[in-house]
Amino acid sequence: ETISRERRFTSDAAHELRTPLTAIKTHLQVARITHGKDTEEAMDYAEEGVARLQRTLSQLLTLSQVEGAFSWNDGRVAEAHEVARLAMRDAAPDAPERIALDSDGNRAELALPQALAVTALRNLLDNALRHSPAANSVRLEIRHSPETVSFHVFDRGPGLSDDELALATQRFWRRGSGRGSGLGLSVVAAIAERFDGSFELRRRPDGGLEAQLTLPGIQPTSAKQAPLFEKPAN
Incomplete structure (x- = not known):
């Protein structure tokens, strides 16, 4: 089953890169x-293709590392508000006003590497910004337990729809002819699974979606224990 899954993944990846x-x-x-002007336009389209390929x-590299036996330890403490700040900066560098942050301001450290926490949250913000009207802000809330x-x-x-929600985290799935690699939410789900967190998408009563990414925190009493994110992948 694993070999069959990897073969399908390789085939899908080859198709996505070929396009x-x-x-x-x-x-x-x-x-x-x-x-x-025709030359300039062609070069602009080629540059756009390079950017898509790079993304x-x-x-794909992040997925392979998260799902493999890769040992993550970048030496950086993943503090929730710093993760949010970095993810917001990366997702909307030219329009920071499109993301509204709502938090109680309490400091909390996460039991996973900062780079992966930022990647997961940035993917969620990218997805929300891509599908929201430009005039409407995306809201990010940080909640602690x-x-x-x-x-x-x-x-x-x-x-x-319900069927689309069930497909949203599958690799290379895109709604219709939507832009993007179709990997962003797959990466979020893989990171959440690797570090014993959870990821859920649900419809909002007044329209749009809510994406909830829950990650384990580091408790003050266990701060000197070995980092949880060094455990091998299952």
Whole structure:
């Protein structure tokens, strides 16, 4: 079953990588035989294809590391508000006003590497921003419990049907001809599973989606124990 799953994944990955590569090659060929505005437009499209390819490769690399026997220890403490700050900066560098942060301000450390926590939250914010009207802000809430920290991302997009919600975390799934690699939510789910957290998508009564990412926290009494994120993958 594992071998079959990996073969399907490899086949899907090859298809996803082939598409932007073909587009890049086509636009570069157009740039060679055109001049002026047509050349500039072809180069812009080729650059867009390179960016898409780079995002896809980055997500694939993260997936392979999270699901493998990779030992994560980047030496950085993952503090919830710092994770939120970095993820918001990466998701909306040119329009920070589109993300509204709501938190009680309490400090909480997460039992996983900072880089992975930021990656998971950034993917959720990217997804919410992509599907929300430009005029509407995405809201990020940080909620604490004695043992966990939950990040809630609310958007004003079109939402998903029950069938689409069931497919949303599958690799390479996109709604219709949507943009993106179709890997962002798969990465979030893989990170949550690797570190004994949880990830859930649900429809909002007034429209849009709520994405909830719950991650384990480090308790003050166990701060000197070995980091939980060094355990091997199952």
